[in-house]
Amino acid sequence: MKNYKNISKRSIAMLSAVCLLSVLLSSCLKDNNNQNYNPPVAAVTFIQASPNEPPLDLYFDNNRVNFYPINYGGDIDYFRAYTGKRNVNIFNSATMNKIVSDTIHLNQNTDYSLFLANTPNKPEILLLTDSLSKPASGKANVRFVNLSPDTPPVSLAIQGLQVLVTNEPYKGSTPFMPVTANATYTFEVRQGTTATVLATLPNITLNSNYVYTIWFHGLTNSTGTTDKLSVDIMTNTYYY
Numbered sequence: 001m002k003n004y005k006n007i008s009k010r011s012i013a014m015l016s017a018v019c020l021l022s023v024l025l026s027s028c029l030k031d032n033n034n035q036n037y038n039p040p041v042a043a044v045t046f047i048q049a050s051p052n053e054p055p056l057d058l059y060f061d062n063n064r065v066n067f068y069p070i071n072y073g074g075d076i077d078y079f080r081a082y083t084g085k086r087n088v089n090i091f092n093s094a095t096m097n098k099i100v101s102d103t104i105h106l107n108q109n110t111d112y113s114l115f116l117a118n119t120p121n122k123p124e125i126l127l128l129t130d131s132l133s134k135p136a137s138g139k140a141n142v143r144f145v146n147l148s149p150d151t152p153p154v155s156l157a158i159q160g161l162q163v164l165v166t167n168e169p170y171k172g173s174t175p176f177m178p179v180t181a182n183a184t185y186t187f188e189v190r191q192g193t194t195a196t197v198l199a200t201l202p203n204i205t206l207n208s209n210y211v212y213t214i215w216f217h218g219l220t221n222s223t224g225t226t227d228k229l230s231v232d233i234m235t236n237t238y239y240y
Contacts, residue, residue: 001240002132004043004078040083040108045130046076047234049147049217050116050123051227056099059089069093072226073217075234083108088125090116099123113213113236117171118149128173132211134239140206141176144168147217148229154216155193159186159200166193181208189216189231199231209239 046058048070055069058076066076070093083106090099099116100123106112111130118124128145135141144156146168153172156165158179165174179185187201199216206212213236218229 002134002237003240004237041080042083042106042108042110042112043078044081044106044112044114045078045234045236046070046114046116047215048072048074048116049215050118050120051218052120052223053099053116053123055093056116057091057093057096059091061087061089073230073232078111081106088114090123090125100125111236113145115145115147115215117147119219122149124171126171130236131176132237133176135181135209135211136178138181138208139178140181140208141211142179142206143174143176143213145173145213145215146170147215148219151191151198151216151220151229153192154198155190156214156216157188157190159188161185163190176211179206181206181210187214187231187233189229199229201231201233204233207238211236211238 046065048056051072053072055071057069058065060081065079070076086104086106087101088104089101091097092099102125104127111132113128113130115126116123117126144165146154147170149170151170153167153169155163155167157163164177168174184203184205186203188197189199190196191198201214212233214231214233216231219227220229222228
C-alpha cells in the first residue's frame with residue numbers, strides 16, 4: 001500500500017481550504033442526492049526553491065493552501081486538490097503582493113510536485129508528475145531535479161560509487177530510478193561531467209520501499225549564505 005508521508009489530518013484540512021470559495025465549492029458541500037459522492041482529486045506537494053524570496057503563501061484559485069508562511073527551502077505536505085484547470089497564485093505573506101501566477105492542469109488520481117523556481121526578479125512555477133510506483137525489493141526510488149537557475153548543467157553522483165545523473169539542465173528532472181536501499185550514502189552534485197563538487201548531501205540513509213526526490217538549488221553567483229548552492233532530499237512516499 002502506498003502511504004503518503006504527509007496526507008494527514010493537516011492535509012485533509014488543507015483540502016477544505018483549497019475547496020473554500022472556489023468555483024468548485026458545490027463539490028465540497030454535502031450532496032443530499034448522493035451522500036457518497038466523492039469529487040475527483042489529485043495530490044500535490046509544494047517546494048519553495050526560489051532563493052531570496054520573503055515568506056510566501058500559496059493559493060489555488062482564491063484559496064490559501066498553507067497554514068504558515070513558506071520559507072525558502074520549505075515545503076507543503078501533499079494535499080488533495082480538485083482536478084482540472086487550477087490557477088496557482090503565490091503571494092508575499094506579509095504584504096500580499098503577488099509574486100507569480102500561473103495556470104496548471106491536474107488529472108484525477110495523479111500525484112504532482114509543484115516548485116517555485118528561479119529568482120525574485122524572474123519567478124517561475126514548475127509542475128512535475130510524480131510516478132510514485134513501489135520500488136523493487138531491497139530498493140528505494142530516487143529522482144533528481146535541478147533548480148539552480150544560474151548554474152550550467154550538473155551531474156548527481158554517489159561519493160565513491162557511481163554517477164547517477166549526467167548533465168541535467170536547469171528545471172530538468174529525471175525519472176525515479178532504483179538505488180540499493182538500507183544503506184547510507186553521500187550524494188554530490190558536480191559541475192557538468194567533471195569531478196568538481198558544487199554541493200554535498202552527506203550521510204543520507206535510503207530506506208527500502210521509499211520514494212525520494214533530491215533537488216539542487218541556490219545560486220552560483222551567491223550574494224550571501226542563504227542563497228548558496230545546496231542540495232536537499234525529500235521523502236515523497238513509502239510502501240508497507
